[in-house]
Amino acid sequence: MLSPARTKYRKAFKGRIHGRATSGNSLNFGSYGLKALSPARLSSRQIESARRAITRHMKRTGRIWLCIFPDVPVSVKPAEVRQGKGKGNPEWWACRVKPGRIMFEVDGISRQIAREAFTLAAAKLPIRTKMVARPGLTD
Numbered sequence: 001m002l003s004p005a006r007t008k009y010r011k012a013f014k015g016r017i018h019g020r021a022t023s024g025n026s027l028n029f030g031s032y033g034l035k036a037l038s039p040a041r042l043s044s045r046q047i048e049s050a051r052r053a054i055t056r057h058m059k060r061t062g063r064i065w066l067c068i069f070p071d072v073p074v075s076v077k078p079a080e081v082r083q084g085k086g087k088g089n090p091e092w093w094a095c096r097v098k099p100g101r102i103m104f105e106v107d108g109i110s111r112q113i114a115r116e117a118f119t120l121a122a123a124k125l126p127i128r129t130k131m132v133a134r135p136g137l138t139d
Contacts, residue, residue, distance in 0.1 A: 001044040003093045004071050011075050011087055017041070021100040027134050029065045030105030032114040034121060037128040041094045044070040047103075050121035054104060057117040062108030070095040097127065111137075 017039035027033045034050075047070060054064055070093035077088035097103065104121065106114050115131055122129045 001048055001093070002066075002070050003044060004069075007071070007073065010073065011090060012073050015072075015096065017096050017098055019098060021098040024067055024102055025100040027102060027105060027132065028067075030063065030107035031134045031137055032106050032109075032111065032118070033067075033102040033132045034104040034118045034129050035132050036097045036101045036103055037099055037130055039099055040097055040125075040127040041072070041074070042068065042070070042097055042103075042125065042127075043074075044093045044095075046125055047095065049124040050104065053120040053124055054106065054117045057120055058106065058109055058113060062106055065105040066103075067105060068095045068097060068101065068103050072096060102132070103129075 021036075025035075047066065047068065051064065051066060058064070072094045073090035074092050074094050075088040076091040103125075104118070106117065109117075111133065118129070118131045
């Protein structure tokens with residue numbers, strides 16, 4: 001799973017995901033991308049699961065880029081513990097994704113294979129997504 005090597009603080013506030021993505025909302029590396037349409041907190045497990053689905057469908061041809069990284073620690077209190085006594089321990093890592101954010105990019109494959117791969121990946125994610133292509137791209 002993805003996680004940062006070190007962070008400035010061990011625990012983070014929950015925060016809210018407001019507005020649309022202003023950076024990372026256009027294709028930078030690949031010809032096709034998977035864009036988020038709704039805000040969410042994606043876990044490192046969900047990101048890795050989607051990445052594996054894309055890689056397996058591409059059958060190791062082409063290239064894939066991950067454009068998101070889980071850098072927010074999510075703390076959880078144990079079950080059946082009374083309220084108070086401080087915040088729980090960090091359990092997993094998450095990435096806050098705003099609508100419009102490109103999460104994955106691929107290149108070196110056909111539009112049909114990219115669409116199928118992104119459909120499989122979208123099934124692993126808890127948000128609505130759509131496939132985007134570089135403008136002027138003909139297949």
